[in-house]
Amino acid sequence: MMVFPLVFAINNALKPLDELFMFPPKVFAQNPTLDNFLRLLNFNSGLIVRTFANSIFVASCYTALTCLLASMAGYAFAKFQFRGRNILFLMLLITMMIPAELNITPLYLIFSKMGWLNTYRVQIIPGAANVFAMFLMRQYMTSIPDSLLEASRIDGAGEWSIFSKVVLPISSPSIGALAILQFLSKWNELLYPKIMLTRQELMPIMVILPTLNETDSARSVPWELVLSGCTLVTIPLIIVFLLFQDKFLSSVTLGAVKG
DSSP states (O other): OOHHHHHHHHHHHTSOHHHHTOSSOOSSOSSOOSHHHHHHHTTTTTHHHHHHHHHHHHHHHHHHHHHHHHHHHHHHHHHOOOTTHHHHHHHHHHGGGSOGGGGHHHHHHHHHHHTOTTSSHHHHSTTOSOHHHHHHHHHHHTTSOHHHHHHHHHTTOOHHHHIIIIIHHHTHHHHHHHHHHHHHHHHTOOHHHHHHOOOGGGSOHHHHGGGGGOSSSSTTSOHHHHHHHHHHHHHHHHHHHHHHHHHHHHHHHHTOOOO
16 A cells, blocks of 8 residues: 555656556556656756755755754753753653644744845754654663763763764664654655745755646646656655665664673
């Protein structure tokens, strides 16, 4: 059930236009071709290529920054003792109850005054301090034995060395899972960039792709390009998932702590 929509999109993206509207329809392409993808890449003077690159750049930078900040915050909340720690963490969790749509208007006003509209930084920096990511990393890092950290301190390691050389390798399974979730979330984002950006050359592909079927009638929609675009945008997600899934499985063993 999960694979069928992807197979359907890929199969129809490889069909010539006459086969796509053939009746009765054929299950598989009789004369598969890559012309639909070439037409998609040349759409609107290569706009799809530019927005595809934008999505990869923004999602990759956002994911890396989120994983870094969440790991540091998770380590602090899990292993440091300071006044008001639990109250501060609870206040952060409460913010997760606020729908993201309610923040769009004030964020737009703030970033317009800061001059951040129509920039890459407005797509990457806001939201990088993700509360869910902090919560996920904090919950995982609480399972790291304090004795391991104390042993590192006795050996003369500083807090940054402990964090980078001890905590991060052990936490790599949760970082891999977090990277998948954050990349997927940023890649599929539509409302936020659609409001914050007006220049098409800076938009992610998920904002541009729906414009392919904005026509007067369903018959005039270039469905071969729409299906090709749907196939194209799934490729990075599959690559990221396979990459971090392998890292997740291997890190369970590599990051194990012997008692």
